[in-house]
Amino acid sequence: MMNLNQQMRLDLMKMKRNNPLIHVQPCHRVALLTHMHPDGDAYGSLLGMKHLLSQRAYQVDAYAEADPASKFAFLPGFAELKTTVNAAEIIYDICIVLDCGNAERTGDFQLLLKRAHRIINIDHHISNTFFGHVQYIIPAASSTSEMITQLAQDFNILLQPEEATCLLTGIVMDTGSFLYENTSAATHQAAAHLLDAGANHDLIRFHLFQNRPLQNVRFLGYLIEHMELLMDKQAVLLTVSDALLAQYEVAYEDLDEFISYVRDISGIELAVILKEINGDEVKISFRSKSWLDVNKLAAGLNGGGHERAAGAVFNGSLAHARRQLLPLIEACFTGGSCV
Amino acid sequence: MMNLNQQMRLDLMKMKRNNPLIHVQPCHRVALLTHMHPDGDAYGSLLGMKHLLSQRAYQVDAYAEADPASKFAFLPGFAELKTTVNAAEIIYDICIVLDCGNAERTGDFQLLLKRAHRIINIDHHISNTFFGHVQYIIPAASSTSEMITQLAQDFNILLQPEEATCLLTGIVMDTGSFLYENTSAATHQAAAHLLDAGANHDLIRFHLFQNRPLQNVRFLGYLIEHMELLMDKQAVLLTVSDALLAQYEVAYEDLDEFISYVRDISGIELAVILKEINGDEVKISFRSKSWLDVNKLAAGLNGGGHERAAGAVFNGSLAHARRQLLPLIEACFTGGSCV
Numbered sequence: 001m002m003n004l005n006q007q008m009r010l011d012l013m014k015m016k017r018n019n020p021l022i023h024v025q026p027c028h029r030v031a032l033l034t035h036m037h038p039d040g041d042a043y044g045s046l047l048g049m050k051h052l053l054s055q056r057a058y059q060v061d062a063y064a065e066a067d068p069a070s071k072f073a074f075l076p077g078f079a080e081l082k083t084t085v086n087a088a089e090i091i092y093d094i095c096i097v098l099d100c101g102n103a104e105r106t107g108d109f110q111l112l113l114k115r116a117h118r119i120i121n122i123d124h125h126i127s128n129t130f131f132g133h134v135q136y137i138i139p140a141a142s143s144t145s146e147m148i149t150q151l152a153q154d155f156n157i158l159l160q161p162e163e164a165t166c167l168l169t170g171i172v173m174d175t176g177s178f179l180y181e182n183t184s185a186a187t188h189q190a191a192a193h194l195l196d197a198g199a200n201h202d203l204i205r206f207h208l209f210q211n212r213p214l215q216n217v218r219f220l221g222y223l224i225e226h227m228e229l230l231m232d233k234q235a236v237l238l239t240v241s242d243a244l245l246a247q248y249e250v251a252y253e254d255l256d257e258f259i260s261y262v263r264d265i266s267g268i269e270l271a272v273i274l275k276e277i278n279g280d281e282v283k284i285s286f287r288s289k290s291w292l293d294v295n296k297l298a299a300g301l302n303g304g305g306h307e308r309a310a311g312a313v314f315n316g317s318l319a320h321a322r323r324q325l326l327p328l329i330e331a332c333f334t335g336g337s338c339v
Numbered sequence: 340m341m342n343l344n345q346q347m348r349l350d351l352m353k354m355k356r357n358n359p360l361i362h363v364q365p366c367h368r369v370a371l372l373t374h375m376h377p378d379g380d381a382y383g384s385l386l387g388m389k390h391l392l393s394q395r396a397y398q399v400d401a402y403a404e405a406d407p408a409s410k411f412a413f414l415p416g417f418a419e420l421k422t423t424v425n426a427a428e429i430i431y432d433i434c435i436v437l438d439c440g441n442a443e444r445t446g447d448f449q450l451l452l453k454r455a456h457r458i459i460n461i462d463h464h465i466s467n468t469f470f471g472h473v474q475y476i477i478p479a480a481s482s483t484s485e486m487i488t489q490l491a492q493d494f495n496i497l498l499q500p501e502e503a504t505c506l507l508t509g510i511v512m513d514t515g516s517f518l519y520e521n522t523s524a525a526t527h528q529a530a531a532h533l534l535d536a537g538a539n540h541d542l543i544r545f546h547l548f549q550n551r552p553l554q555n556v557r558f559l560g561y562l563i564e565h566m567e568l569l570m571d572k573q574a575v576l577l578t579v580s581d582a583l584l585a586q587y588e589v590a591y592e593d594l595d596e597f598i599s600y601v602r603d604i605s606g607i608e609l610a611v612i613l614k615e616i617n618g619d620e621v622k623i624s625f626r627s628k629s630w631l632d633v634n635k636l637a638a639g640l641n642g643g644g645h646e647r648a649a650g651a652v653f654n655g656s657l658a659h660a661r662r663q664l665l666p667l668i669e670a671c672f673t674g675g676s677c678v
Contacts, residue, residue, distance in 0.1 A: 178517045178530070179544055185534040191517070192527035205518055210603040210628055214572065217563055217604050224560030233553065264549040265556055289549055 019154050020120045020136040024058065028093035031116065032062040035100040036107040037253070040072060044170020045098040045144035047077045051163035052152060063109045074207045075169060076162035085109055096120045099144035102129040122147060142182040145170025149190040161198030168199040173208065219248040223258055231333040235270040236262045239318055242276045256285070263287040270294070270329065274321050282314040282321040292332055300328055358493050359459045359475040363397065367432035370455065371401040374439040375446040376592070379411060383509020384437040384483035386416045390502035391491060402448045413546045414508060415501035424448055435459045438483035441468040461486060481521040484509025488529040500537030507538040512547065558587040562597055570672040574609040575601045578657055581615045595624070602626040609668065613660050621653040621660040631671055639667055
């Protein structure tokens with residue numbers, strides 16, 4: 001067991017070596033940015049950091065797309081997000097970019113980056129391009145929100161309930177509520193810390209897990225009725241036309257939850273969804289469960305991604321994409337190779 | 340910060356006051372029991388405790404129903420569970436009963452309890468009857484598996500991967516993967532400890548979350564197609580006949596997952612499922628989301644349960660049960676009272 005002095009020295013060493021917050025001073029004007037089409041971890045880490053700094057009298061503005069109808073609109077501070085930028089007016093001392101693999105993915109807010117004196121890049125994506133002046137990238141972290149939680153702990157910052165709720169949301173969404181393989185002991189420790197700080201888990205559960213749009217449920221019913229089981233029930237194919245999405249009033253972004261649902265059927269190794277875009281393009285998403293490298297499968301269609309989740313884009317009709325795809329799927333299961 | 344001596348004194352006090360394992364000695368013959376129709380926490384705490392004691396040279400037998408086709412059959416030690424009892428042959432010094440609210444719920448294994456010298460009752464159900472000679476009941480714990488994890492930590496027992504996998508399974512299943520409101524900071528701390536000890540989370544995810552029987556998925560498709568939305572889409576009613584279950588080959592025990600699925604639709608407060616049993620009885624299950632006290636609703640039908648989950652049994656046909664039920668549901672939403 002370490003004594004207090006040893007512990008303090010260790011903490012200080014950690015900070016000096018790692019903690020990017022050491023570059024942020026109360027006199028600085030700070031802008032916080034994240035990626036386009038923000039997900040739970042983007043909003044969670046952005047708003048968590050906003051609370052964390054602004055409650056300590058820092059001058060902070062947080063920028064992000066923020067549709068009031070978003071399922072994340074319940075997050076404390078969501079309504080105060082700045083959605084447009086007038087870079088001529090404001091020059092920030094520091095831009096902190098959260099959960100964002102490259103500078104381009106900040107979209108319209110990239111203007112701010114170009115004019116900032118210093119850019120701090122905090123992210124957990126292994127594909128991060130290490131842009132900016134300070135990089136703090138931990139691919140082993142489940143989420144950027146987990147990283148922010150640990151940064152706050154390193155600095156002995158006592159978290160408030162609002163920021164804890166935001167950060168817990170980010171962790172919960174990026175881990176599928178502690179189910180995905182990115183969940184580590186450190187992830188659970190961060191969650192324990194956030195609950196102790198007063199994170200409102202009931203609010204998160206209600207808005208993100210007990211608030212399934214009725215039309216999405218009906219659409220799942222349709223997909224189950226019409227899914228194609230291939231390769232002796234080891235693969236499942238969903239085909240979604242523009243007209244079908246419009247009929248069920250399902251958002252294009254929501255399609256990912258359905259592919260995960262059918263991937264998790266017993267015996268299924270590969271799930272594929274073909275999504276028509278504007279009639280002349282097809283986006284293909286792949287998910288696998290245990291052994292099939294869908295990154296390779298997608299590469300055969302000039303796409304890419306990870307071993308268990310990848311995608312590609314096709315020019316042409318749904319029927320055309322389906323014809324091209326079927327032999328590739330068959331090769332995965334018969335030849336044992338996906339290329 | 341406490342010094343080492345203070346910490347040790349506190350640990351010792353905790354043990355003396357609470358830890359029921361202090362009653363178990365290596366010379367004892369120990370039987371472990373749990374409740375009938377075991378769920379994830381029953382198997383998890385039972386097998387976790389079995390490993391924990393037997394790897395330390397205690398003489399331990401674990402008893403439980405154990406269908407080789409169970410989705411929990413992957414748990415280390417599952418195949419060695421004793422499924423029958425010959426109480427005339429063996430008298431145990433100690434019976435430890437895990438996750439079991441009353442002695443009767445041990446079913447056929449109750450014979451062992453009657454002949455044991457000492458009964459230790461370890462459980463997290465608030466309804467526990469405090470049977471046995473030693474009671475260790477913590478209703479604030481998410482699961483009995485969480486309690487066992489903490490007991491092992493109190494004793495500074497280094498957990499092995501097998502027991503950690505069993506205990507993590509129990510926690511994950513009783514909390515819906517850290518989603519239900521019984522999840523606390525202590526639950527996450529226990530999970531972090533178990534992952535550090537080598538719990539195989541991939542195995543748990545694969546068997547319990549990515550292994551959905553195809554017939555259950557098809558049955559969900561049917562239920563979505565046929566669910567009745569009532570009270571301006573605030574309530575949803577599912578009706579399941581014997582014939583329907585047989586047609587889809589869905590297990591009666593699996594019906595609970597479907598009621599939770601439809602309860603979690605946006606705007607729904609109450610979900611009800613009517614399940615025909617042998618043609619002349621109907622089991623009714625209720626789930627609510629935020630404010631409706633289904634315990635009261637069930638009480639109006641001579642049933643009971645908790646505020647958010649309750650049930651009742653009806654003599655008669657499905658149609659008869661439905662007719663009796665509809666006015667009660669209406670009263671909940673119009674009168675604001677469920678009785």
